[in-house]
Amino acid sequence: MRIVHTCLRYPPATGGVERYVQEIAQRTRRVSPDATDQSLRDVRVLTSTMRTHRPISELAREALQDDPPYVQRLRAKDTPLISYPRLQGLSHYLGHHQPDVVHGHSFWYQPADAAARYARSHDIPFIFHPIYYENALRRKWQWQLYKHTIGRATFAAADVVAVISPFEQELIERSGLPVKRFELISPGVDxxxxxxxxxxxxxxxxxxxxxxxxxxxxxxxxxxxxxxxxxxxxxxxxxxxxxxxxxxxxxxxxxxxxxxxxxxxxxxxxxxxxxxxxxxxxxxxxxxxxxxxxxxxxxxxxxxxxxxxxxxxxxxxxxxxxxxxxxxxxxxxxxxxxxxxxxxxxxxxxxxxxxxxxxxxxxxxxxxxxxxxxxxxxxxxxxxxxx
Missing domain, CATH: 3.40.50.2000 (Glycogen Phosphorylase B;)
Known part of the structure; x- marks a missing residue:
């Protein structure tokens, strides 16, 4: 079983979403708490080298030296007029890793959209963690156009939409975006x-x-x-x-x-x-x-x-x-x-x-x-x- 996560940023980039993805990747690798290295799930992460994305700034090279081998980082490019960084070669590397399951993280961003397109075209399961929100910026016309086209297609491709709180689920339900199935999967603490x-x-x-x-x-x-x-x-x-x-x-x-x-x-x-x-x-x-x-x-x-x-x-x-x-x-x-x-x-x-x-x-x-x-x-x- 090979699982591939796609996300915009990943630790040591700071943020709750980044840590959430990291914890899922690390913890789902182990088949059981006492699993040996020989019985780990094949879990991989495709992410960026970004520290921030608006504007784009890079993590220091030395900060990435402790990346585990299952994390692959791609360079990101700006999209003109909107904050939609594109991880270069993401679709290619999804194909290279040949996942059995794809997890896409964060609505409004390209890594989840690329994961949805790949899963749909290859008929493999897609779990979507949207971390959905709306604010004044996202209500502008260009983002509403995105929401009802690319974003809608990403939701429609998901076999499961994983929400981290009942509030997030309510927000998505009010948005009218298509959802086949919700699952509440809140972050945990140690x-x-x-x-x-x-x-x-x-x-x-x-x-x-x-x-x-x-x-x-x-x-x-x-x-x-x-x-x-x-x-x-x-x-x-x-x-x-x-x-x-x-x-x-x-x-x-x-x-x-x-x-x-x-x-x-x-x-x-x-x-x-x-x-x-x-x-x-x-x-x-x-x-x-x-x-x-x-x-x-x-x-x-x-x-x-x-x-x-x-x-x-x-x-x-x-x-x-x-x-x-x-x-x-x-x-x-x-x-x-x-x-x-x-x-x-x-x-x-x-x-x-x-x-x-x-x-x-x-x-x-x-x-x-x-x-x-x-x-x-x-x-x-x-x-x-x-x-």
Whole structure:
């Protein structure tokens, strides 16, 4: 059995979709948890060398030296007038690998569209993970034309459309795109890793006061300025509170630094950049809370990771966020930016509430977001579609 994934970007490129594909590829290779190298599934990944795609920037060559042999990277070219990077030679390499099953990831992008065309023309099963969303950009005429032509054909070719949250399924159903069959396959978290004690990477900062943690690319759409605008009010109530931002700069760090200076909160704001996996676990474990003000989440893996580590969340009540982190059960959700400061203050000042939410969050992740359950669904689909 040979399975080939096609995706726009892949770690070390950052992002929840990138990590989702990586986890599926790594975990489905093993026929069983104790499988030997001789009994691995033949799983391959066709992806790009891109770090970002709007505009196109490349991952550093040395960052790709640890790629496993089953990952093949292709150069990407811009498409005039629209952000639709094309992986060069993708259809050729799909044919070269001769898959029995094709997984395409991410609606609006060429790797999924090429996978759909290949699967349809070769009459092989196609599993589509659209990570579907719509925003102001995607409502422009050129993207609506894409949606109702190329995009519609990609959905129609899928034997299974795998969604990562009920919210995503509802969004697709409202869109009118053709779907033969939905399967809910949410990302999982590694509970054992996230509950194994790690050192505090911000020990010195933590000694100054409770840490509000953000784990996110520093980019537009993540809503981070809302936290900065809330900080002066938060600091009146909790004068020693600290705000630590973990994540790569995608073009807005200088604006955020300027906002901190203007608001007079620079001494309480710390940009940590990208952390190693274990340092990130330590950051989750030792933070007072995770703050996640993003404008959209198809799932929100950082929410699940924080909850698995026992750390409650304050997040915007949008899209799939309440599915992962129900309000008043594992954290506090806000609708309007003006509500954010009060939510942060409430959790910062109430240790027993943080502990109760943290324990409930760990239960929710354990019961709903295990990789074992998600991978079992995927491997069962392989057996069914090829049976």
């Amino acid at each position: 509970e054992a890793v996230l509950t194994t004690a790690q050192p505090n990477p911000f020990a010195e900062i933590s000694r100054r006061g409770p840490v509000m943690l953000s784990v996110s690319r520093l980019s537009l759409g993540k809503g981070l300025k809302a936290v900065f605008r809330a900080l002066p009010e938060v600091l009146k109530a909790v004068p020693d509170a600290q705000f630590v931002l973990v994540g790569e700069d995608f073009g807005i760090q200088s604006d955020l630094e300027a906002a901190a200076e203007t608001l007079g909160v620079t001494a309480h704001v710390h940009f940590a950049g990208r952390l190693s996996d274990m340092a990130l676990v330590g950051a989750y474990q030792h933070a007072a809370l995770l703050v996640h003000p993003t404008q959209y989440e198809a799932f929100g893996i950082v929410l699940a990771e924080s909850l698995a580590a026992g750390t409650p969340v304050v997040a915007r009540n949008v899209s799939a966020v309440p599915y992962v982190a129900p309000d008043q059960e594992v954290g506090l959700l806000f609708e309007e930016n003006k509500e954010l400061a009060d939510k942060l203050i409430t959790l910062l000042q109430d240790r027993s509430l943080r502990e109760r939410f943290g324990q409930a969050g760990q239960r929710r992740v354990r019961e709903n977001f295990s990789w074992e359950g998600s991978i079992d669904k995927i491997t069962s689909l392989y057996d069914e579609l090829l049976g």
